[in-house]
Amino acid sequence: xxxxxxxxxxxxxxxxxxMFLSSIGFSIVIMxxxxxxxxxxxxxxxxxxxWVIASFSLGQMVASPIFGLWSNYxxxxxxxxxxxxxxxxxxxxxxxxxxxxxxxxxxxxVARGLVGFGAVFQTCFALIGEKGVTWDTIKxxxxxxxxxxxxxxxxxxxxxxLILVLLREHRVDDSGRQCKNVNFEEASTxxxxxxxGNIDQVAVVATNVLxxxxxxxxxxxxxxxxxxxxxxxxxxxxQAVLYDGIILAALGVEAVIIFMVIKLLSKKIGERAxxxxxxxxxxxxxxxxxxxxxxxxxxxxxxxxxxSIPNTTFGEIIIALWKSPREDHNExxxxxxxxxxxCLYIPMIHxxxxxxxxxxxxxxYPSCNVMSxxxxxxxxxxxxxxxxMGWLTASGSAARILGPVFISQLYTSWGPRWAxxxxxxxxxxxxxxxxxxxxxxxxxxxxxxxxxx
Numbered sequence: 001x002x003x004x005x006x007x008x009x010x011x012x013x014x015x016x017x018x019m020f021l022s023s024i025g026f027s028i029v030i031m032x033x034x035x036x037x038x039x040x041x042x043x044x045x046x047x048x049x050x051w052v053i054a055s056f057s058l059g060q061m062v063a064s065p066i067f068g069l070w071s072n073y074x075x076x077x078x079x080x081x082x083x084x085x086x087x088x089x090x091x092x093x094x095x096x097x098x099x100x101x102x103x104x105x106x107x108x109x110v111a112r113g114l115v116g117f118g119a120v121f122q123t124c125f126a127l128i129g130e131k132g133v134t135w136d137t138i139k140x141x142x143x144x145x146x147x148x149x150x151x152x153x154x155x156x157x158x159x160x161x162l163i164l165v166l167l168r169e170h171r172v173d174d175s176g177r178q179c180k181n182v183n184f185e186e187a188s189t190x191x192x193x194x195x196x197g198n199i200d201q202v203a204v205v206a207t208n209v210l211x212x213x214x215x216x217x218x219x220x221x222x223x224x225x226x227x228x229x230x231x232x233x234x235x236x237x238x239q240a241v242l243y244d245g246i247i248l249a250a251l252g253v254e255a256v257i258i259f260m261v262i263k264l265l266s267k268k269i270g271e272r273a274x275x276x277x278x279x280x281x282x283x284x285x286x287x288x289x290x291x292x293x294x295x296x297x298x299x300x301x302x303x304x305x306x307x308s309i310p311n312t313t314f315g316e317i318i319i320a321l322w323k324s325p326r327e328d329h330n331e332x333x334x335x336x337x338x339x340x341x342x343c344l345y346i347p348m349i350h351x352x353x354x355x356x357x358x359x360x361x362x363x364x365y366p367s368c369n370v371m372s373x374x375x376x377x378x379x380x381x382x383x384x385x386x387x388x389m390g391w392l393t394a395s396g397s398a399a400r401i402l403g404p405v406f407i408s409q410l411y412t413s414w415g416p417r418w419a420x421x422x423x424x425x426x427x428x429x430x431x432x433x434x435x436x437x438x439x440x441x442x443x444x445x446x447x448x449x450x451x452x453x
Contacts (some may be wrong), residue, residue, distance in 0.1 A: 014162055018080070033108075034226040035237030040098045041105040048105060050408025053223050054401040055109050066390070077163060084160050091153035095146040099139055199444065203379045204388065206437040208395040210275070211372040213430040215396040217282060217423065218365045219403030222248070224411055224419070225358075232348050234298045234334040247355070251362035258366045271371045271378075272441050276434055278367030283427040285360030288353060289420045297348040300335035342415030349416060381444020 033052060037044045094111035097104055132143025142150065225247070230240050262274050336343035373392075380388050410419040 017162065018084075034230070035241060037105060037108060038237065040108070041103075044105040045412070048408075049227065050223060050404040050406070052105070052109050053219070053404035053408075058397070058401050062394075081160050081163060084163075088153045088157055088160075091150065095140065095150055095153075098141060098146075199380055199388075200440055203437065203440045203442075204376070206433065207372060207376045207379060207441065208392055210368075210430060210434060211376070211392055212395040212399045213426060214365065214368040214372055215399035216403040216406075217286075217427065218361070218369075219400040220407035220423065221358075221361055221365075223404040224407045224416075227408075227411065228349070228416065229354070230334070231336040231340075231343070232297050232354070233351060234300075236332050236334055247358055251358060254359065254362045255366040258363055259370060262367055262370065266371070266374075271374050272434075272438055274367055275371040275375070276431065276438075278364040278371065279427060279431050279434065280364075281360050282364035282368065283424055283431070285357045285364060286420050286423045286427065288360065289349060289357040289416070290424075291347045291349050291415075291417050293347045293350075295348055295350075296346075297343055298335035299343055300333050300337045340412060340415070342417075346415040346417055375441050378443035379441065 034049050037049060037052060090111055094108065097107040097111055100107055132141060132146075134141050140146075225244050226240050229235055229244055230237075235243060266274055338344070376388075376392055407419055407423075410422065
């Protein structure tokens with residue numbers, strides 16, 4: 001019916017907005033977490049940064065299967081609104097992590113464990129500066145670190161209102177006919193029965209693994225961008241927030257263009273081919289990111305304390321300190337911290353090298369991401385997808401937990417060469433897995449012979 005069709009499109013657009021706000025939620029504070037963490041708690045190091053970023057997805061991984069099961073048996077508005085409300089509360093908590101007198105890094109860990117919010121806007125917030133303004137009555141600081149989450153809280157409330165007022169739920173078959181739905185109150189004379197047949201569980205598991213790797217790769221890339229650029233190019237905290245925000249914003253624009261291109265391309269060569277091509281582009285991007293040459297990063301020696309000298313020879317330390325120009329002690333220390341032993345012998349990653357790599361990863365990641373979702377949805381077909389989608393989200397959350405922890409620990413201890421070499425190895429194994437299950441990644445209706453591929 002025409003009324004159903006119009007209602008479906010209104011609901012789809014509301015869900016587009018919800019997914020947009022949710023997707024940017026992982027990134028809007030990513031660029032500022034590391035400098036903010038250093039500002040509020042001097043005991044935090046790059047290894048702890050990985051745990052802070054991973055905590056965002058730990059809560060998501062635990063909640064996703066539960067919310068998926070909930071959505072299968074109850075109106076889907078309920079888990080959707082509850083999850084957004086948690087996001088709003090978490091953003092407010094994040095804005096106040098500077099208030100406690102000690103252990104601030106753990107308060108940030110809890111706040112990010114509940115949820116974060118968005119990436120393109122971070123560049124604009126950098127203009128507010130570190131000091132910003134303070135509302136003494138409620139002890140609220142509005143600066144380049146807290147403004148993004150406050151905006152996120154406001155948008156979350158707006159999102160809840162739109163869902164309550166406009167969202168209606170519909171379930172349709174492959175032909176677009178209305179199916180029976182526990183969440184849809186009106187009966188329909190042209191309802192279609194859910195097609196019979198089993199879901200290919202091997203394809204489901206394989207797609208979850210592929211999705212895990214895709215999210216793992218981009219999560220670790222987002223995590224390491226700020227520490228890497230601060231170490232390699234001696235950027236200050238404010239410069240890192242601004243410049244890295246611009247880079248990620250550019251990648252976001254690039255992703256929009258890629259989405260439009262692959263929409264047309266997928267009709268000609270199919271989703272599986274695009275997924276394979278995206279993984280190859282990502283591998284090339286990380287291979288380019290490997291450090292080569294004989295130019296080394298500037299050493300940050302100002303924070304050197306007793307018993308903090310790495311396990312290197314005396315000659316290496318003297319040469320490094322000799323080559324590092326001394327800065328005014330009133331200035332913020334910049335460069336690669338000497339506590340990271342690899343700073344003394346791993347060549348720097350040139351800015352052109354980094355930007356080229358980022359551009360390639362910005363092409364490969366959105367291609368792999370959208371194709372993973374598309375293939376997974378088609379593999380499941382018209383079957384109830386709540387629990388399955390919950391597991392897919394959980395696998396993505398696990399990737400966002402392990403990715404930041406993996407890269408921060410490896411980067412701090414062994415440097416970018418080892419870290420990015422292992423990432424290249426993971427991508428190669430993923431490409432091999434995709435080739436093995438390539439023929440099984442087909443739509444439910446194609447597998448059961450209802451539609452020709």
